[in-house]
Amino acid sequence: GNQWGYGKDDGPSAWNKNYPIADGDRQSPIDILPHQARHDPNLGPIVLNYDRCTSINIANNGHSVVVEFEDSDDRSVIQGGPLDNPYRLKQFHFHWGGKGCHGSEHTVEGNSYASELHLVHWNAVKFKTFGDAASTPDGLAVLGIFLETGDEHRWLHMITDALYTVKFKGSVTDFKGFNPKCLLPSSLHYWTYLGSLTTPPLHESVIWIVVKEPMIVSEKQLGKFRTLVFTGEEEDERTRMENNFRPPQLLKGRTVRSSN
Numbered sequence: 001g002n003q004w005g006y007g008k009d010d011g012p013s014a015w016n017k018n019y020p021i022a023d024g025d026r027q028s029p030i031d032i033l034p035h036q037a038r039h040d041p042n043l044g045p046i047v048l049n050y051d052r053c054t055s056i057n058i059a060n061n062g063h064s065v066v067v068e069f070e071d072s073d074d075r076s077v078i079q080g081g082p083l084d085n086p087y088r089l090k091q092f093h094f095h096w097g098g099k100g101c102h103g104s105e106h107t108v109e110g111n112s113y114a115s116e117l118h119l120v121h122w123n124a125v126k127f128k129t130f131g132d133a134a135s136t137p138d139g140l141a142v143l144g145i146f147l148e149t150g151d152e153h154r155w156l157h158m159i160t161d162a163l164y165t166v167k168f169k170g171s172v173t174d175f176k177g178f179n180p181k182c183l184l185p186s187s188l189h190y191w192t193y194l195g196s197l198t199t200p201p202l203h204e205s206v207i208w209i210v211v212k213e214p215m216i217v218s219e220k221q222l223g224k225f226r227t228l229v230f231t232g233e234e235e236d237e238r239t240r241m242e243n244n245f246r247p248p249q250l251l252k253g254r255t256v257r258s259s260n
């Protein structure tokens with residue numbers, strides 16, 4: 001397919017060549033201004049039912065590290081908040097910066113976090129396939145969690161200890177029995193707005209739910225993500241996987257709502 005990346009020539013500023021929707025009216029990520037977000041008392045809490053979730057594998061897709069889930073039934077869903085239906089967990093992945101730099105996609109009052117976790121869910125009530133949901137407005141709900149550096153995260157080692165097995169683009173290894181609920185911060189207060197995928201094909205299909213409280217991870221844990229490479233094992237250059245984030249896009253009149 002169309003080659004895109006995060007480099008000088010194939011990065012976010014060049015994506016609109018092959019994906020003109022990059023200049024669309026509901027693109028993501030955005031800079032969130034908490035004081036301009038509309039507090040909406042009708043926005044209930046986000047409810048995660050991940051107790052019977054089934055992770056399958058962990059993979060390097062040449063853009064990020066992704067953990068995929070079994071999504072043939074409603075065993076792991078997110079609901080409530082701005083969502084009219086339960087949305088099924090499909091995968092989660094991360095975006096991060098270079099050493100000492102910031103790498104989140106959403107920013108808050110212009111401030112970036114070190115990294116951002118995306119838990120991708122799709123509306124299996126309204127759509128037959130994930131692909132259909134991913135290319136239709138509000139077919140996806142992505143839960144975004146900021147990562148901030150500080151103390152070691154007690155459970156993140158389960159991911160970082162597996163990263164050496166997926167160093168190269170195209171590598172996939174078994175990754176069973178991981179429940180991402182262990183990654184979530186204590187409070188799930190959030191901002192929500194209508195946006196898009198933050199990578200090509202940039203479909204404007206996402207209901208974004210960005211959690212206010214970051215998860216705390218150590219610099220050492222974050223450094224392990226930077227041992228991945230964008231390139232395949234057979235390629236001679238080794239391009240360190242880092243700075244795989246899209247910068248904030250124009251709000252274009254959208255409203256950001258805030259749970260309490």
Ligand SMILES: CCN[C@H]1CN(CCOCC)S(=O)(=O)c2sc(S(N)(=O)=O)cc21
Pocket residue numbers: 061063091118120130131134140142196197198199200201
């Ligand atoms: C590298 C491609 N990333 C894509 C892959 N998918 C979309 C296309 O799938 C069609 C079958 S996705 O829906 O899993 C998805 S969610 C996000 S993000 N960063 O906005 O949470 C990016 C992507």
Ligand SMILES: [Zn+2]
Pocket residue numbers: 093094095118198
């Ligand atoms: Zn993402």
